[in-house]
Amino acid sequence: xxxxxxxxxxxxxxxxxxxxVKCTYSVSGNPYLxxxxxxxxxxxxxxxxxxxxxxxxxxxxxxxxxxxKSQTSFHLKKPSALVSDSALYFCAVTGWxxxxxxxxxxxxxxxxxx
Amino acid sequence: xxxxxxxxxxxxxxEGQNVTLSCEQNLNxxxxxxxxxxxxxxxxxxxxxxxxxxxxxxxxxxxxxxxxEKKESFPLTVTSAQKxxxxxxxxxxxxxxxxxxxxxxxxxxxxx
Numbered sequence: 001x002x003x004x005x006x007x008x009x010x011x012x013x014x015x016x017x018x019x020x021v022k023c024t025y026s027v028s029g030n031p032y033l034x035x036x037x038x039x040x041x042x043x044x045x046x047x048x049x050x051x052x053x054x055x056x057x058x059x060x061x062x063x064x065x066x067x068x069k070s071q072t073s074f075h076l077k078k079p080s081a082l083v084s085d086s087a088l089y090f091c092a093v094t095g096w097x098x099x100x101x102x103x104x105x106x107x108x109x110x111x112x113x114x
Numbered sequence: 115x116x117x118x119x120x121x122x123x124x125x126x127x128x129e130g131q132n133v134t135l136s137c138e139q140n141l142n143x144x145x146x147x148x149x150x151x152x153x154x155x156x157x158x159x160x161x162x163x164x165x166x167x168x169x170x171x172x173x174x175x176x177x178x179x180x181x182x183e184k185k186e187s188f189p190l191t192v193t194s195a196q197k198x199x200x201x202x203x204x205x206x207x208x209x210x211x212x213x214x215x216x217x218x219x220x221x222x223x224x225x226x
């Protein structure tokens with residue numbers, strides 16, 4: 001069975017510092033991994049995805065994520081946080097099969113203080 | 115929010131009433147999805163459809179119904195059988211299978 005875990009409910013970072021939002025997953029076979037961001041009272045916005053290839057994936061708004069197969073992780077990172085990055089972040093995973101459904105993590109609230 | 119629209123943005127319902135939430139997409143996507151989001155929680159799948167005139171129950175389908183008569187449209191009806199319908203409802207679409215899902219802006223439903 002597929003599963004995804006975001007171990008931190010909230011992450012607090014000072015503006016200008018690097019940030020990391022953690023995600024671990026479990027899936028049969030090769031995973032497809034996604035990160036989404038949600039601002040208050042809005043839908044989810046797609047940030048980036050990993051399917052295959054380079055383990056470091058670059059996405060929107062300066063975010064990137066590193067796929068680590070041995071640790072079954074897909075952590076979201078940004079070198080220098082902005083106050084406007086404050087939002088709710090979701091990790092998601094699915095398998096390669098066309099019958100697989102996407103499973104979303106419980107979300108991590110990122111708070112960037114000025 | 116891409117090419118997916120949801121209406122209305124806010125919806126109020128009296129107990130015992132059925133209400134229908136609209137979802138339309140112009141992305142030519144085959145697959146469409148409905149999720150429910152409760153405060154401080156992740157997304158739970160209600161129903162999904164991978165092709166016109168076909169749909170499957172998700173993890174929390176009880177008290178909900180859907181139809182998929184057109185590729186562009188996937189309306190969700192919240193029936194009176196849904197005991198706790200107050201939530202934020204999100205519609206999404208994708209090319210299918212494991213492809214990226216794109217989300218609409220959401221509908222916030224409140225039961226009075």
